[in-house]
Amino acid sequence: DIQMTQSPSSLSASVGDRVTITCRASQGIGNDLGWYQQIPGKAPKRLIYAASTLQSGVPSRFSGSGSGTEFTLTISSLQPEDFATYYCLQHNSYPLTFGGGTKVEIK
Amino acid sequence: EEQLVESGGGSIQPGGSLRLSCAASGFTVSSNYMSWVRQAPGKGLEWVSVIYSGGGTYYAGSVKGRFTISRDSSMNTLYLQMNSLRADDTAMYYCARDSRGPFQWGQGTLVTVSS
Numbered sequence: 001d002i003q004m005t006q007s008p009s010s011l012s013a014s015v016g017d018r019v020t021i022t023c024r025a026s027q028g029i030g031n032d033l034g035w036y037q038q039i040p041g042k043a044p045k046r047l048i049y050a051a052s053t054l055q056s057g058v059p060s061r062f063s064g065s066g067s068g069t070e071f072t073l074t075i076s077s078l079q080p081e082d083f084a085t086y087y088c089l090q091h092n093s094y095p096l097t098f099g100g101g102t103k104v105e106i107k
Numbered sequence: 108e109e110q111l112v113e114s115g116g117g118s119i120q121p122g123g124s125l126r127l128s129c130a131a132s133g134f135t136v137s138s139n140y141m142s143w144v145r146q147a148p149g150k151g152l153e154w155v156s157v158i159y160s161g162g163g164t165y166y167a168g169s170v171k172g173r174f175t176i177s178r179d180s181s182m183n184t185l186y187l188q189m190n191s192l193r194a195d196d197t198a199m200y201y202c203a204r205d206s207r208g209p210f211q212w213g214q215g216t217l218v219t220v221s222s
Contacts, residue, residue: 034208043212091208094165096154
């Protein structure tokens with residue numbers, strides 16, 4: 001199985017800050033990576049697929065980059081509604097595997 | 108409007124069985140890859156199973172041999188039959204439409220396995 005290591009596990013940031021979250025795959029997965037946002041009590045929401053393609057309707061302050069084993073999610077200017085937990089997911093091969101999550105909290 | 112609605116969750120004793128349902132509207136279940144994903148209380152997301160549009164299936168190692176994914180085209184519904192349930196199966200279970208990973212999710216149904 002492909003292991004996904006996400007860092008940091010949590011971070012504190014202020015509104016307007018630039019935030020970067022990293023995901024590392026245990027083996028190369030091309031660009032078969034998605035990023036998800038989950039607000040407590042809600043279902044996850046996909047933000048990005050194919051490593052860098054923004055899901056329809058997602059604000060442009062979210063961006064993704066990377067390929068192979070190293071991937072990054074960037075929020076260019078953190079907004080109040082962005083405080084949530086973020087997960088990466090590899091869909092290169094089954095079983096699909098998620099990263100452990102990054103909780104973004106208000107500083 | 109495209110929508111997924113899960114049902115069938117509840118409290119069950121260890122060793123018991125439960126069948127989850129996921130009713131789809133606005134699209135055809137059998138024409139899509141469909142997945143189940145779960146989340147234990149306070150924990151991260153765990154992918155559980157997929158059924159391909161062609162009917163093939165795949166399972167996470169933690170549920171293989173105990174869970175069965177299936178679909179009913181006439182009902183446009185996805186199912187997850189869960190047998191030999193254990194305490195560590197306690198989780199919110201989400202069904203999701205899958206294309207390059209799950210992208211359309213239901214609201215979830217809670218399964219609690221406890222004596």
